[in-house]
Amino acid sequence: EDTIVKPRQKPASSATVSTGNDTTVKTGPDTVTIKADRVEGIYEQEMEAIGNATLCHAGMTLTADRMKYFPQSKDAEVTGNLHLDRKKDFIEGDYLKLNLDTQVGFLTEPRYTMKEGDGRGTGERLFFEGKNQYRLKKGEYTTCPVDDEDWYIRASDLKIDSEKEVGVARNVSVVFKGVPILYTPWLDFSYTGQRKSGFLAPVVGHTKRSGADLAIPYYINIAPNMDATIAPRVMSERGFMLSNEARYIGHGVHGRVQADVLPDDFDTHKTRYGISFQHGQYLGHGWRGQLDYNRVSDDRFLRDLSNNLSQTSRTNLLQQAGLFYHGDLGLDGTVSFSAIAQRFQTLQDPFLPQNSNLLIISPYKRLPQLTMNAIKRNVAGMDFGLNATWTNFAHSSADRTEGRRLTLYPTVSVPFRNSYGFITPKFGLHYTQYALSDNVGTVGSNTDRVVPIVSLDSGVIFDRNVSIGGNNYIQTLEPRAFYVYAPFKDQSFLPNFDSAESDFSFAQMLTENRFSGHDRINDANQITLALTSRLLEPSTGIERLRAAVGQQFRFIDRRVILDSSQVTSRRADFIAALAGRITREISTDVNIQLDQQSLRTEKIRAGISYQPELGKVINLGYRYTRDVQERLDIPDNQLNTAIKQVDTSIQWPFFSNWHTVARVNYSLRDDRLLAGLAGFEYISCCYKFRVVVQKLTTATSRSTTAVFVQLELNGLMNIGSNPLRVLEQSIPGYASIY
Amino acid sequence: CGFKLRGQISSLPFETLYIAAPPGHTIGSDLRRAIDATTTTKIVDSVDNAEAVLQVLNANNERRILSLSGGGRVREFELIFRITTRLIDSKGNEIVPENTITLLRILPFLDAQILAKEAEEQMLYQDMQADAVQQIIWRLSTLQKSRFKPEAASIQ
Numbered sequence: 060e061d062t063i064v065k066p067r068q069k070p071a072s073s074a075t076v077s078t079g080n081d082t083t084v085k086t087g088p089d090t091v092t093i094k095a096d097r098v099e100g101i102y103e104q105e106m107e108a109i110g111n112a113t114l115c116h117a118g119m120t121l122t123a124d125r126m127k128y129f130p131q132s133k134d135a136e137v138t139g140n141l142h143l144d145r146k147k148d149f150i151e152g153d154y155l156k157l158n159l160d161t162q163v164g165f166l167t168e169p170r171y172t173m174k175e176g177d178g179r180g181t182g183e184r185l186f187f188e189g190k191n192q193y194r195l196k197k198g199e200y201t202t203c204p205v206d207d208e209d210w211y212i213r214a215s216d217l218k219i220d221s222e223k224e225v226g227v228a229r230n231v232s233v234v235f236k237g238v239p240i241l242y243t244p245w246l247d248f249s250y251t252g253q254r255k256s257g258f259l260a261p262v263v264g265h266t267k268r269s270g271a272d273l274a275i276p277y278y279i280n281i282a283p284n285m286d287a288t289i290a291p292r293v294m295s296e297r298g299f300m301l302s303n304e305a306r307y308i309g310h311g312v313h314g315r316v317q318a319d320v321l322p323d324d325f326d327t328h329k330t331r332y333g334i335s336f337q338h339g340q341y342l343g344h345g346w347r348g349q350l351d352y353n354r355v356s357d358d359r360f361l362r363d364l365s366n367n368l369s370q371t372s373r374t375n376l377l378q379q380a381g382l383f384y385h386g387d388l389g390l391d392g393t394v395s396f397s398a399i400a401q402r403f404q405t406l407q408d409p410f411l412p413q414n415s416n417l418l419i420i421s422p423y424k425r426l427p428q429l430t431m432n433a434i435k436r437n438v439a440g441m442d443f444g445l446n447a448t449w450t451n452f453a454h455s456s457a458d459r460t461e462g463r464r465l466t467l468y469p470t471v472s473v474p475f476r477n478s479y480g481f482i483t484p485k486f487g488l489h490y491t492q493y494a495l496s497d498n499v500g501t502v503g504s505n506t507d508r509v510v511p512i513v514s515l516d517s518g519v520i521f522d523r524n525v526s527i528g529g530n531n532y533i534q535t536l537e538p539r540a541f542y543v544y545a546p547f548k549d550q551s552f553l554p555n556f557d558s559a560e561s562d563f564s565f566a567q568m569l570t571e572n573r574f575s576g577h578d579r580i581n582d583a584n585q586i587t588l589a590l591t592s593r594l595l596e597p598s599t600g601i602e603r604l605r606a607a608v609g610q611q612f613r614f615i616d617r618r619v620i621l622d623s624s625q626v627t628s629r630r631a632d633f634i635a636a637l638a639g640r641i642t643r644e645i646s647t648d649v650n651i652q653l654d655q656q657s658l659r660t661e662k663i664r665a666g667i668s669y670q671p672e673l674g675k676v677i678n679l680g681y682r683y684t685r686d687v688q689e690r691l692d693i694p695d696n697q698l699n700t701a702i703k704q705v706d707t708s709i710q711w712p713f714f715s716n717w718h719t720v721a722r723v724n725y726s727l728r729d730d731r732l733l734a735g736l737a738g739f740e741y742i743s744c745c746y747k748f749r750v751v752v753q754k755l756t757t758a759t760s761r762s763t764t765a766v767f768v769q770l771e772l773n774g775l776m777n778i779g780s781n782p783l784r785v786l787e788q789s790i791p792g793y794a795s796i797y
Numbered sequence: 798c799g800f801k802l803r804g805q806i807s808s809l810p811f812e813t814l815y816i817a818a819p820p821g822h823t824i825g826s827d828l829r830r831a832i833d834a835t836t837t838t839k840i841v842d843s844v845d846n847a848e849a850v851l852q853v854l855n856a857n858n859e860r861r862i863l864s865l866s867g868g869g870r871v872r873e874f875e876l877i878f879r880i881t882t883r884l885i886d887s888k889g890n891e892i893v894p895e896n897t898i899t900l901l902r903i904l905p906f907l908d909a910q911i912l913a914k915e916a917e918e919q920m921l922y923q924d925m926q927a928d929a930v931q932q933i934i935w936r937l938s939t940l941q942k943s944r945f946k947p948e949a950a951s952i953q
Contacts, residue, residue: 341820341821345820345821346821347821362869368862368865369862371869372862372865372869372870372871374870374871374908375908375911383821384821385821385822385823387826391830391833393823393826395823403911405908408868408870417868419908419909420909422909422911422912423912425912436830474834476834476835478803478835478836479802479803480802519802520802520803521800521801521802521803522800522801522803523799523800523801524799525799533939534800535803536800556912557912557913557916558913559907559910559913559914559917561913561917561920562904562905562917564902564903564921565924566902566920566921566923566924567917567920570920574913575913575914575916575917575920576912576913576916595935595939596939597939598939599936599939600932600935600936600937600938600939600940601936602932602935648901650903664903682863682864682873684905687872687905687907702864702866702872702873704864706863706864724864724865726867728867729867731867733865733867733869734865755869756865756867756868756869757869758868758869759867759868759869760867760868761869762869789861789862791875
């Protein structure tokens with residue numbers, strides 16, 4: 060009863076037929092409006108529109124040369140230059156039969172285009188199957204533009220749900236550049252790139268360790284805050300592997316599970332696996348819980364199967380549960396607490412001989428460690444602090460001393476401070492008590508140690524306005540002096556659970572104890588002088604450039620040493636650094652440490668970056684450490700593994716659609732490539748093609764090469780594991796430009 | 798040579814400040830203490846009483862492998878500390894848009910020293926956090942009072 064048929068004003072020969080009370084157009088959801096050059100028909104039974112015919116109904120506009128409409132059944136029969144413009148898509152064809160009520164019908168010679176996303180295609184016949192649902196027989200689908208069809212899929216049956224914006228195809232061939240590259244009996248996809256379950260772009264490759272390698276990840280969208288990826292992987296020299304990753308995030312909760320299983324390795328004939336589980340949770344009122352568990356079946360699991368440097372280089376896998384608290388202690392105080400149970404799975408270099416000095420001694424287990432830190436400030440002009448730690452140290456090896464250790468370190472300081480300077484005298488008493496499994500030296504299994512520590516920290520800030528190269532800056536000058544005194548206590552009989560000499564740095568030279576951990580407290584009578592100068596942008600306060608020098612003067616010969624442990628670098632006492640942007644495009648970070656007594660360079664870290672714009676960066680780096688003593692208890696100089704490396708990396712779009720990242724880390728000392736990585740990505744309007752080439756050092760005198768290729772078809776496969784991402788992480792200054 | 802004792806930093810362009818930092822993170826208390834001790838601005842414990850609100854949107858630690866040994870083991874990590882802040886006034890108007898300070902330190906590493914290196918890593922993160930706090934105060938101190946109080950600017 061809502062059918063209105065209204066002819067165009069011209070030509071005059073057209074007839075007027077109306078089912079309404081008058082010729083005024085009533086618009087409603089079921090209104091059918093027909094316009095044409097000429098309209099003929101039988102009232103309320105059949106009408107035919109001829110020439111430039113247009114039918115409008117429920118947000119849909121149909122134009123054609125000729126159409127017949129039956130108001131009672133609401134059937135339409137349309138031929139010639141047929142265009143159907145709907146809310147979600149645009150469809151063209153030759154002959155259409157459609158019921159406007161049920162939206163059921165068919166179309167010959169169909170061509171369809173989605174309005175969301177770039178999806179479009181053709182087929183032999185299109186079946187309308189209700190509102191927003193249609194199906195193509197012998198259908199094709201692509202997201203490429205009409206004249207530039209780089210890829211398409213061909214399916215015996217292609218069902219499109221334009222409400223959910225998804226497609227389901229059966230008997231699918233993927234054709235790339237005219238060549239069929241993949242067949243699958245079934246494929247479902249989101250043509251608007253929405254997060255949904257489906258296949259991710261497969262990764263094809265070859266590695267020296269495992270041969271030809273194919274992984275086909277499948278993504279499962281479990282809930283808006285939870286997903287999983289299952290990746291079956293086949294390696295020609297190892298067999299079938301299954302990788303599973305699940306992630307979740309919620310209010311104050313986040314976590315990730317990764318489980319990889321290789322049920323029967325062709326090479327080792329063993330079941331191999333890797334598990335990694337992280338969970339973090341905010342418990343409210345300043346409390347936080349955390350779980351981190353990592354385990355692999357064997358020392359070579361990550362070296363053999365991972366292509367990520369941060370995996371292949373791992374030696375100690377963390378297994379830890381922890382509870383943490385941070386809160387206020389009155390107005391000017393804070394208190395924090397932590398309880399952890401921690402151990403590691405230590406992976407040895409499989410190519411070292413059994414008795415090698417380079418085998419890693421596994422670290423102590425802390426089962427558990429309880430720590431409390433409290434600071435209370437402004438109590439009668441004084442600041443009070445307390446660090447208390449209790450730890451039960453255990454070790455898997457029978458010849459290592461185990462035991463429990465309690466340390467208490469109360470401190471009091473009297474800060475004097477104003478806007479331009481400060482002076483802080485501080486006194487602390489470091490108390491440690493051991494209950495050990497073995498008798499140590501002459502003191503037995505129970506022993507304690509008390510070391511008083513006195514320090515005086517002071518600093519002043521000057522500033523001025525300067526003009527450099529026509530730009531105005533605020534330049535600061537910040538001298539600082541730090542004096543520390545701690546008497547010598549013989550500690551050579553104490554075990555070493557968690558101590559090492561901290562590396563010399565600006566941060567380290569302004570601390571009271573040159574050892575980290577609590578088993579060694581240094582003997583000190585020394586003053587550190589440091590001078591920092593910064594250039595700040597006057598309008599924003601942003602630091603542009605910083606230069607700093609520091610020198611430590613010692614008035615005694617140090618006698619507290621670490622026995623039978625390892626140290627990275629020693630003896631430096633002068634340090635100089637320059638960091639920041641020299642020009643808008645060039646930035647630098649240079650750090651040099653000298654041993655003044657022997658006038659030797661102990662350490663150089665020099666880097667320079669050129670970044671003319673986002674997405675374009677070139678980094679050059681040089682790193683030198685004269686001395687890295689792997690084992691201090693072994694005098695043999697062969698164990699000195701000094702660092703002398705150059706490291707260059709680049710992110711650059713070389714041709715208009717080519718995006719390149721590359722990194723070369725070369726050891727001048729060993730004359731070998733430690734890590735060489737290159738990735739290329741071609742980005743077209745409807746697909747991305749990636750090639751990744753890697754060379755990694757995985758163990759002593761062992762390196763591996765890997766090549767991976769991935770083709771990602773827009774609007775067909777979700778972005779999943781992208782082999783380029785691993786490389787991008789190792790490029791400083793890398794910017795994602797997409 | 799033109800250097801003078803710095804006094805400007807003591808007067809931030811607002812008298813009261815509320816600091817909104819992630820709960821359970823030490824950055825909030827570090828900022829509160831540093832601003833309280835070195836400036837005349839009063840730290841308040843409610844947004845309603847504050848002339849300005851410093852929002853710490855993010856404070857993250859990350860570490861990246863920097864150097865490898867000849868045997869493919871890590872010799873140095875690069876520690877990265879990123880803090881993103883934003884300054885708004887009591888009505889929620891943005892004074893300083895979201896900006897990020899990124900700091901880097903090198904942690905020399907030996908696998909056998911993992912427990913000791915954990916403590917050293919913490920020391921370096923604290924050093925970076927203290928540095929970031931200082932840089933945030935520098936940035937706040939350069940703000941023009943007129944930008945902060947539009948009505949004061951219109952009088953001029």
